[in-house]
Amino acid sequence: MSSVAIQSEAPVALSPRGLKRLALSSLLAMTAFIGVFGMANTATAATADEIKSRGYIAVATEDDFKPFEFVDNGTPTGYDNEMLALVKKKLSLPIHQQIMPWPGILPGVTTGKYDMAVTAVLVTPERKGTFDFTVPLAESTTYYAIKKGSSIKSADDLVGKIVGVQTGSAMLTDLKAFDEQLKKTHGGQGLKQIVEYQSYPEIYQDLSVGRLDAAANTQINLNSLIKTRPDNFVLGQKIGSPVYIAWAVKKGDTAALQMINGVLLDLRKSGEMYQMQKKWFGASFESMPQSIN
Known part of the structure; x- marks a missing residue:
C-alpha cells in the first residue's frame, strides 16, 4: 500500500481548503501575516455610515481555489466570483475587490483592511469566535x-x-x-x-x-x-453531517453583513444561487439555514 495507516488520537479537523493552504510555503504565509498585522491591529469594523461615506465595500477574494475562486487567463472566475458579480448588480453600493493569496485574507478582515472575505470560508466553532458569517453559500458534507x-x-x-x-x-x-x-x-x-x-x-x-x-x-x-x-x-x-461555507466579516460588523445578506437572501429566493451551485458543484444545497452565526 502506498501510504501508512496512521491513527492519531487528536487529529486537527481541517477542511480541504485548510490542507491546501498548509501546502503554501511558510514564507508566503508568514509574510502575509506580518504584512497585515503590521498595520494597526486595533482597527475596528466600519459602520454603515462610514461605508456609505467611503462610497464602497472592500472585499478580498482568494486567487486559486477551484471551483470556488481562481484566475483563468487573467480573469477572476469560479463560484464565489460569479456570486459576487450577481451581488454587485443588485447592491446600490459599489464593491471594490482585491484578488490575493489566502494567507492575507482573514487577517485583513480582522484588522479592518477589508470589510469582508468573499471566499469559501468553512464555518467552524473556532472561527465563530473571531468572525460573523453571511448567509451560507454552499454546504460541505x-x-x-x-x-x-x-x-x-x-x-x-x-x-x-x-x-x-x-x-x-x-x-x-x-x-x-x-x-x-x-x-x-x-x-x-x-x-x-x-x-x-x-x-x-x-x-x-x-x-x-x-x-x-x-x-x-x-x-x-x-x-x-x-x-x-x-x-x-x-x-x-x-457519511458526515453538513457544515457550511460562507463569506466572513469581522465579529460584530453588522453593517457590511446586513448589506450583503439582503442580496444573498434574494438570490436564494430567485433560485439564482442554486443555479450557480449546480453549475460549479454539480449539486444544489436548498436546505441550508438562513443564519449560521
Missing part, C-alpha cells in the same frame, strides 16, 4: 466514492472495508465518527481500516487499482472527481 463496478451499494456495505482519507482533515473526523456509528449498529463491526494519506491524488490512485474499497471526501470534491473520471468512479452516500 463528507461522502464516499467507490470504484465503478464495486459491490458496495450503501454506506452499511462499508463494514469490513478499507477506506482512504486525507490526514488531518475534517473528513477524517467524519469518517472516524461514522466508523463508531457502524460499530454501534452492526454488533461491534466497523470499517476494516482507515488509511490516511497526504493528498487525494494518492487516494484516488489506490482506489483505482484496488488497494482501497472507498475514499472519503466532500461531495463537492467527489463530484468534481467523477465529472473528470466518470468511467472510473461512482459517488456513494453521505
